[in-house]
Amino acid sequence: MSNGLIEVLNALGSLLRFGILPFYSDRFIQLLGAAFAGSGSAGVLVIHFREKIREIPLLFCRYHVVICGVHTTTEVLAQQFRNKKTKTVVIGAGEDTFEAENIRRSSTVLLSGDPKNPAVLSLARLKNASTLLALTGSDGLNAEIALAAMKILEKRKGEPLTCILQISNPGLWKIIREQVLLPGKSPVVRIDFYNGPAxxxxDLLSSYFTPYIQTLSAHPSLLIVVGAGSLGENIITGASRAWYETGSRSSSLQVLLVDVHGREIRDRLYMTYPCLRDAAEIRAVPVDVRSAEFQSGGYLKDLGSRSSVLAFICLNDDTAGLTAALALSHHLVGLDARIFVRMDHNPGLATLVKEMSPETVPITPFNSLSFAARPDLVLGGIREILARAIHDQYLAKQSLHDAEQNDVAMAHWDDLPERLRESNRLQAEGILEKLRAVGCDILPLTDWNAPAFSFTPAEIEYLAEMEHERWMDAMKTQGFSLGPVKDEQKKTHPSMVPYIELSEPEKEKDRDAIRMIPRYLSLIDFQVYRPPGNPAKEAIPALRNERE
Structure with missing residues (x-):
């Protein structure tokens, strides 16, 4: 123990020699180490100084990211931020976890404490931070963290703090957003939202389920989800919605949910999503994947004449997931089956799965965080996700026509020039601003058969003018000006005039952009929501008077 104390004190002495804490002297540290070596107080001092040394980098944190919550997602984010040279501080209630140890090893500052405690947030130098990510496993706690941040920063000047909250429960979204965290409510904090599991x-369904719906619906098929959790629940609801909306309503999607709490999960999903009962027949099997019953495959006795099976193993433990996948594969031999197993932690196991004999049922590993935990998606919030959806819709629309092969705008998002990506982001931000302008907001889409939202004619005209002004501002930023023809080289465009001077066909383009807003939002599982206290007939005149 005395050696540990001396090691800690010498480390502190090294920091002093580098001038980080010039108000102590090297000689003082050396004397302190000699004095306490071998004493009964050594253990306490070692712990105390170790914690203080870990907090030293906080003194120099500015424009950093504060992450609340210690789990796999925050571990991945901390590493990616470090790779991008972005200073990061992580706050967690408990530190004795595998993820916490990995965060420490990445040289990221990890604070132990209640993330909603103002003292802990202040210790993380929240006043100097650029971004706060509230990513704990509790939606309510994430909202409390945001409220605490607003209190701490109520006198903040300059740019507001970007606060990204993970809200997974659709039922809580409306309450939290309306009563506490409505965008624009706080001038010192800009609130946005993120749902990693969704x-x-x-991303998973777009690759392995949606493209094959027609094939699956043509034969007796079964979707198996082993180990629900947030990821599994989103796979069930996402697959069911895709099945429902692609016209495969002659028969329900057959889903087998294998989870200890399967029945409770099924009943809750049925209550949250009104159309789910019509879209999917979920058979819940409350079986532990480590049990003999699961290994024996007894829960598959009613598999019947299913010829196609798609299985997603969503367990958070890689080893348990692989074991479950192997056990399941033995019972699916002879069927047109594929198994996808979650592998977020151990790349070695994932490699082993890929090298398995092709004679068995194909088992494909997937990393649920490879897409969901990308810093640009997390930091961008809804704006970034919506921008991608807008571009995907553009690609789908243009593919129906004879688009030019060399058109750079036809590239997939990751290959798109940054100028065009930013254009999509500005359009997404403009959508959110327009909704606020007419007293509307967004909510998670839970009723897939709800009447499509429609703006009133007055709203469409008003928002179309807003859209044209937004477009002109963006074009001016890029150096464009009025010209007789559109010329990318000379940067001229004939529509660089006030909205009132546009031709009717050009105005209709802006109106169509407004009419598409509900569609864009539905692509990311959101809908336009008009609060009862904000009817359209009251919103437009007031806004027009304000602008005039």
Missing amino acids: LGAR
Whole structure:
């Protein structure tokens, strides 16, 4: 123990020699080490100084990212921020976890404490931070963290703090957003939202489920989800919605949910999503994947004549997930089956899965965080996700026409020039601003059969003018000016005039952009929401008077 104390004190002495804490002397540290070596107080001092040394980098944190919550997602984010040279501070209630140890090893500052405690947030130098990510496993706690941040920063000047909250429960979204965290309510904090499991599920389904719906619906098929959690629940609801909306309503999607709490999860999903009962028949099997019953495959006795099976193993433990996938594969031999197993932690196991014999049922590993935990998606919030959806819709629309092969705008998002990506982001931000301008907001889409939202004619005209002004501002920023023809080289465009001077066909383009807003939002599982206290007939005149 005395050696540990001397090691800690010598480390502190090294920091002093570098001038980080010039108000102590090297000689003082050396004397302190000699004095306490071998004493009964050594253990306490070692712990005390170790914690203080860990906090030293906080003194120099500015424009950094504060992350609340210690789990796999924050571990991945901390490493990626470090790779990008972005200073990061992580706050967690408990530090004795595998993820916490990995965060420490990445030289990221890890504070132990209640993330909603103002003292802990202040210790993380929140006043100097650029971004706060509230990513704990509790939606309510994430909202409390945001409220605490608003209190701490109520006298902040300059740019507001960007606060990204993870809100997974659609039922809580409306309450939290309306009563506490409505965008624009706080001038010192800019609130945005993130749902990692939903992003991961959407990315997974877009690759392995949605493209094959027609094939699956043509034969007796089964979707198996083992180990629900947030990811599994989003896979079930996402697959069911895709099945429902692609016209495969002649028969329900057959889903087998294998989870200890399967029945409770199924009933809650049925209550949250009104159309889910019509879209999917979920058979819940409350079986532990480590049990003999799961290994024996007894829960598959009613598999019947299913010829196609798609299985997603969503367990958070890589080893348990692989074990479950192998056990399941033995019972699916002879069927047109594929198994996808979550592998977020151990790349070695994932490699082993890929090298398995092709004679068995194909088992494909997937990392649920490879897409969902990308810093640009997390920091961008809804704006970034919506921008991607807008571009995807553009690609789908243009593919129906004879688009030019060399058109750079036809590239997928990751290959798109930054100028065009930013254009999509500005359009997404403009959508959110327009909704606020007419007293509307967004909510998670839970009723897939709800009547489509429609703006009134007055709203469409008003918002179309806003859209044209937004477009002109963006074009001016890029150096464009009025010209007789559109010329990318000379940077001229004939529509660089006030909205009132546009031709009717050009105005209709802006109106169509407004009419598409509900569609864009539905692509990311959101909908336009008009609060009862903000009817359209009251919003437009007041806004027009304000602008005039």
